[in-house]
Amino acid sequence: MLELEDVQEARERVAETSRHTPLDYSHTFSRMTGAEVHLKLETFQRTGSFKIRGATNRITTLSEEEKAAGVVTASAGNHAQGVALAATRSGVDSKIVMPEHAPISKVRATENYGAETVLHGEDYDEAAERAHEIEESEGRTYVHAFDDEMVMAGQGTIGLEIVDDLPKVDTVVVPIGGGGLISGIATAVKGHNPDVRIVGVQSEGASSVADSLQKGAVQTLDSVDTIADGIATRSVGQKNFDIIESRVDEVVTVSDSETAVALAYLLERGKTLVEGAGAVTLAATLEEKFDFDENEVVVPVLSGGNIDMNMLTTVIMRGLVETGRYLKIKTVLKDRPGSLRQLLDVIEESQANIYAIQHDRTSRDIAMNATEVELDLETRGQEHVEGLLESLRESGFDVEVLV
Template sequence: MLSFEDVLAAQDTVSETARHTPLDYSHTFSAMTGADIHLKLELFQRTGSFKIRGATNRIASLSDAEREAGVVTASAGNHAQGVALAATRIGVDSKIVMPERAPVSKVKATRSYGGNVVLHGRDYDAAAEHAHELEREEGRTYVHAFDDEKVMAGQGTIGLEIYEDLPGVDTVVVPIGGGGLISGIATALKGKDERIRVIGVQAEGASSVAESLEKGHRIERDSVETIADGIATRTVGEQTFEVISDRVDEVVTVSDSEIAVALTTLLERSKTLAEGAGAVALAAVMEEKFDFEDDETIVPALCGGNIDLNTLTNVIMRGLVETGRYLKIRTVLQDRPGALEELVEVLSREQVNIYGIEHDRTSRDVAMSSAEVELDLETRGHDHVAELIDALTDEGYEVDVLV
């Protein structure tokens, strides 16, 4: 099993490429939760993710013959960039298999770091199967995204940094996909101080670790579905599951809606952009998915910031909906002059901002003397939404909430 000494040994190797990322006290999230929240901003890492650490440590261990043959790996995006950069730095050819639906931004970034990208399969696991075929056909060394001691040890250097910067930390909250990150961090922190609690977080739509721990053995999901593409794996690694079972105190899950709220709140209040997988640890704290005391010192690890702009637009909108900041409604008006103006007057009185109006007098769902209206509205929270719906109802409007 991965040892504390393995993580210590990786520190010098990793530091040649990776940055020591900030640990930032957050007034905002401390006030929200009552805890003492410090954000580990690993999303400021080179390539925008922690993956450069494990990739650097693994590739540095290659023999001369292995370097000559090159490496291959599979990744949803962040590990791809880490392997591409780490390999290019020491002159090793890298071939990266990414899922066909991998974010465009991550594909472009991987190529910019020198990786030869192959798009294959619907998710990480399908991409990994193809990468292993290339490993056998071309004699390359496979650099696993998580189930490798060198990789886990490299990721564990984050734990050493957290302890160095905040030795009084009580709890560290870490995202889980395949388990390499949390295995390394838990090993580092428990090696430094056994009392430090390590909490793992998965997306509900990719909760293989939580389900595996409940059953007492590794399980593989038939599919995964989450906005947190960086942790969208169908199963946990063999080696990582062993470490998680031994050293991680608790594993919880968060929904896509909760991830979206955490991501948008982080962006709005802390001016920090995370990807879905990078925001799950904060989501678990904000939603109190595990028990913690007032003033407990908690470090959510924000471990990725590589989000596709199209995805970001959707996630922000989802976050606004979940917090009552955006509302889409439909109602029916009499088809006469002034009817729309009367509706707008109600909205104005309730201090609602109108993003857009669609007025349709040809809809088959309403009488010929009526017109259907859909409105996109900016609201100030769930209480404001409720007040608006009540006001419209009192004025005689029948309102359908669409979003």
């Protein structure tokens, strides 16, 4: 099994390629939770994700024959970029298989780092099947995204940085997809101090680990569905599972809505852009998915910031809806002068701001003498939303909340 010494050796290999990323104390999230929250900002890592660490450690340990034959891997995006850059810096040819619906920003970034990309399959697992076919037919070395001790050791250098920069740390919160990141971090942190708690976080739509731990063996999901594409794997790796069983204290899950709220908070309050997989750790902390004491020193690892712009727009809107900052409603008015004005008066008195309004007399779902009105509103929180809806209904408007 992976040991602390393996991670310490990896630190020397990855030092020239990866960055020692900041550990930033957050006044905002500390105040919101009561804990002492420090964010480990792997969003500032080269390629925008922690994956460069493990990829570099694996590729630099290849034999000369293996380097000459090239490497291949499968990835939803971040591992792809890490392997591409690490391979290019070592003069090794790389071919990356990515799911057909991988964010275009990640595909282009991978190509810009020097790799050839192949789009195949609905998710990581189908992409991995194709990558193994290429491994066999072309004689390349497969660089696994997580189920590889050299990759785990590289990712574990994050744990070394945490304990060096913050020796008083009590709890480290780590995302789990395939398990490479948490395996490395748990090994490094527990190797220094066995009393530090390691909490793993998965998305509800890709939560294979809890079931695997309960049954004592790796379980594979039929499918995954989450905005956190970086941890959207059907199962954890076998080597990773063994380490999680022995070195991870607790595994929790968060919903996509909770992840969206955390991402929106990070943008608005933390001025930090984080992808879904990176935001799940803060989501778990804000939602108190695990117990912690007042002033406990908690480090959520923000594992990456490579989010597609289209997805970012969707996630921000979801975050605004969940925090009561955006509301879309529909109501039916009598089609006569003054009806719309009465509706707008109530909204004005409630101090909501109108983004957009749609007035439709042609809907077949309403009477001939009626008109349907949809409004997009800027609101100030859940209490404001509830007060606005109550005022509208007290004024006689039958309101349907659309979003």
